[in-house]
Amino acid sequence: MDRKLFLIAALALAVFSGIAIFTVTSFTSLTQRHNFEVNRAQSDVWVMSQLTLELERTLHAVHMFAQPGSTLPHKEMMLRYDLLWSRVPPILTARDTAHLRSFTEINDTVTDLKHTLLRLDPIVENLNRTDREAMNVIQDALLPFSSRLNRLSSLIVTNTSEFEKAYNQDVDERTRKLEISVVVILLGALLMVGLLVIESLQIRKLLAHARSAEQRAEEASRAKSSFLANMSHELRTPLTGIIGFSGMMEQETMGPLPPKYKEYAGDIEKSGKHLLDLINDILDLSKAEANKIELDADVHDITAIIEQSERLVAGLLETYSVHVVTDIADNLPEIRVDRRRVVQCVVNLLSNAIKFSPDGSKVLLTAAPTSGGGLSIAIHDQGKGMSADDLKIAMQPFGQIRHGPDVQHEPGTGLGLPLVKSMMELHGGDLEITSTPGQGTVARLIFPPRLAVNRYRQDGSSGSGESFIFTGR
Structure with a gap:
C-alpha cells in the first residue's frame, strides 16, 4: 500500500477513535453530573431532616424532664440539647452545605435557631424540674422552629423531585444534540479522508518535482x-x-x-x-555554511591567543593611530578551541574596531569568565556605532555599512562578521554585538562552559605530570 494512503487510513482510524472517545466521555460526564446533583439534593434533604429530628427529640426530652415523677436525668436532657447544637454549625459553615445556604429562607432559619440556642444555653444548663417558667420559655422558643424546619424539609424534597425531572429533560436534550454532533463529525471525517486521498495524489506529484529540484540543487x-x-x-x-x-x-x-x-x-x-x-x-x-570546516581543537591559553591577535593587527594600529588597551581577568581557565580560527575571529573584530575608531582613540580588549562558567572575549571601540538596521546589514554576507565621507577606512569584504559568527557557532559559542550610534560598539565572543579547561599537577613519589580537568558542564 502507498505510504501516504497508509497514513490517511491511520488518520481516519484516529479520527473515528477520537469520535468514539468523545461520545463515551460526553455520556459519562453527563451521567456523573446527574449523579452528583442527585446525591447533593439527597444530602440536603438528609441534613435538614436530621436537624428537624434532633429538634423534635430535644423538645421531647425537655417535656419528659419537666413531667412530675420523671426519672430522666438532667445530664441526658443536656446531651440531647448538645446533639441539636452539633447539627447547626455544619449547615452554616461547612463546604458541603454551601448549596443549602444559597436558599435564603433556610440560611435565615438556621441562623435564627443558632441565636435562639445561644440565648437558651444558660437556661438549659441551670434548668430544674420545678421551674415551670423556664420550661415554658424553652418550649416557646423552640416550637416555632419545628414547624419551620418541617416545612423547609418538605420544600427541599419537592424541589429535589422537580430538579431531577428538569435535569433528566436536560440530559435527554443534550444527548440528542450529542448524537447529532457525532453524526456531523463522522460525515466531516469521511469528507476529510476523501479530500486527503485526493491531496495525497497531488502531493506525490509535488514530491517528485521536489526530488528533482533537490537533485539539481545538490548538483549546483x-x-x-x-x-x-x-x-x-x-x-x-x-x-x-x-x-x-x-x-x-x-x-x-x-x-x-x-x-x-x-x-x-x-x-x-x-x-x-x-x-x-x-x-x-x-x-x-x-565551507562554514556547508559544515565542511573541521576544527583542530586543542587546549590553549587565552592570554596567548590575545597576544598573537594583537601582533597581527600591529600594522593597523600604526596606520590609524589607535591604541589597544588589554584587560585580562586573573586566573582564567584555558579553552579547548581551534587556535587559528579563534585568532582569526579576534583579528577580524579588532580590525573592524581599529578601522572605525577615530584617530587617537582607544580600543578596549577584555577577557573574563561568564556567569555560566564559560569565557568571553570582548572588543569595545569608540567609533560612531551602528543602529539596529545597520547591524542587520553588517551581519549579512557582503554587507557594507557606510558612515559618511568623514570616516576613513579601507574597504572590507563584508564577510568578517558573518565568518566570525559561523566560526563561533562551530565551537558551540556565539557572537554578541551591541552598538549605540554615537557611542561605539561592543563585540563579544562567548565560549560555552564545556570548553573551559583547568590544569592541575599530580604530585607523588612516582613523579609528577600535568593533566587537564574540563570544568564546563
Missing part, C-alpha cells in the same frame, strides 16, 4: 564547491607571485625605482592582499 552545490576549490588554486597561485614581486619592487630589492613606480608597486601589493583576503574569506564562509 557540488559545482559551486568544485568551482571555489579550482578558483582557490587558480587565483591564489598568481596572486602570491603578484604580491611577492610587487613587495620586492616596493622595497627596491633589485635596484632603485622612480618614486611613482614605487608607489604603484605598493598599490599593487595592497590590492593583491585585499583580493587574497577576499578569496580566503569567501572560501571559509562557503
Whole structure:
C-alpha cells in the first residue's frame, strides 16, 4: 500500500477513535453530573431532616424532664440539647452545605435557631424540674422552629423531585444534540479522508518535482564547491607571485625605482592582499555554511591567543593611530578551541574596531569568565556605532555599512562578521554585538562552559605530570 494512503487510513482510524472517545466521555460526564446533583439534593434533604429530628427529640426530652415523677436525668436532657447544637454549625459553615445556604429562607432559619440556642444555653444548663417558667420559655422558643424546619424539609424534597425531572429533560436534550454532533463529525471525517486521498495524489506529484529540484540543487552545490576549490588554486597561485614581486619592487630589492613606480608597486601589493583576503574569506564562509570546516581543537591559553591577535593587527594600529588597551581577568581557565580560527575571529573584530575608531582613540580588549562558567572575549571601540538596521546589514554576507565621507577606512569584504559568527557557532559559542550610534560598539565572543579547561599537577613519589580537568558542564 502507498505510504501516504497508509497514513490517511491511520488518520481516519484516529479520527473515528477520537469520535468514539468523545461520545463515551460526553455520556459519562453527563451521567456523573446527574449523579452528583442527585446525591447533593439527597444530602440536603438528609441534613435538614436530621436537624428537624434532633429538634423534635430535644423538645421531647425537655417535656419528659419537666413531667412530675420523671426519672430522666438532667445530664441526658443536656446531651440531647448538645446533639441539636452539633447539627447547626455544619449547615452554616461547612463546604458541603454551601448549596443549602444559597436558599435564603433556610440560611435565615438556621441562623435564627443558632441565636435562639445561644440565648437558651444558660437556661438549659441551670434548668430544674420545678421551674415551670423556664420550661415554658424553652418550649416557646423552640416550637416555632419545628414547624419551620418541617416545612423547609418538605420544600427541599419537592424541589429535589422537580430538579431531577428538569435535569433528566436536560440530559435527554443534550444527548440528542450529542448524537447529532457525532453524526456531523463522522460525515466531516469521511469528507476529510476523501479530500486527503485526493491531496495525497497531488502531493506525490509535488514530491517528485521536489526530488528533482533537490537533485539539481545538490548538483549546483557540488559545482559551486568544485568551482571555489579550482578558483582557490587558480587565483591564489598568481596572486602570491603578484604580491611577492610587487613587495620586492616596493622595497627596491633589485635596484632603485622612480618614486611613482614605487608607489604603484605598493598599490599593487595592497590590492593583491585585499583580493587574497577576499578569496580566503569567501572560501571559509562557503565551507562554514556547508559544515565542511573541521576544527583542530586543542587546549590553549587565552592570554596567548590575545597576544598573537594583537601582533597581527600591529600594522593597523600604526596606520590609524589607535591604541589597544588589554584587560585580562586573573586566573582564567584555558579553552579547548581551534587556535587559528579563534585568532582569526579576534583579528577580524579588532580590525573592524581599529578601522572605525577615530584617530587617537582607544580600543578596549577584555577577557573574563561568564556567569555560566564559560569565557568571553570582548572588543569595545569608540567609533560612531551602528543602529539596529545597520547591524542587520553588517551581519549579512557582503554587507557594507557606510558612515559618511568623514570616516576613513579601507574597504572590507563584508564577510568578517558573518565568518566570525559561523566560526563561533562551530565551537558551540556565539557572537554578541551591541552598538549605540554615537557611542561605539561592543563585540563579544562567548565560549560555552564545556570548553573551559583547568590544569592541575599530580604530585607523588612516582613523579609528577600535568593533566587537564574540563570544568564546563
